[in-house]
Amino acid sequence: MQESLIRSDKQMVFNQVRGLIEEINEGDEFCSLTLKVGHENPRMVNLTMKRHQFDDLCRQHKLGEKITARFYISSRKKHDRWYTTASVLDIRKEN
Numbered sequence: 001m002q003e004s005l006i007r008s009d010k011q012m013v014f015n016q017v018r019g020l021i022e023e024i025n026e027g028d029e030f031c032s033l034t035l036k037v038g039h040e041n042p043r044m045v046n047l048t049m050k051r052h053q054f055d056d057l058c059r060q061h062k063l064g065e066k067i068t069a070r071f072y073i074s075s076r077k078k079h080d081r082w083y084t085t086a087s088v089l090d091i092r093k094e095n
Contacts, residue, residue, distance in 0.1 A: 014089055017045055018068045021061060033058060047071055049088040057091045066094040
């Protein structure tokens with residue numbers, strides 16, 4: 001029997017992405033942050049969060065600022081299609 005590398009059923013490591021803030025969207029219930037990531041092949045990554053998280057995490061950040069965002073992904077099926085969301089856990093300004 002092969003031993004698992006996961007020693008706990010609790011997730012300890014989350015994904016992170018580093019990039020420049022291209023867009024900040026404030027909503028009543030949900031908000032989002034769009035980052036430009038990559039070097040040779042730049043691409044956009046959209047991260048979502050609840051309104052109270054936006055007030056805590058994003059108020060001090062500005063367009064064009066370089067940040068690292070930790071996030072988790074989740075998917076749901078609706079009308080026979082899958083939708084995946086990247087939700088923000090933490091944002092840190094890069095030097």
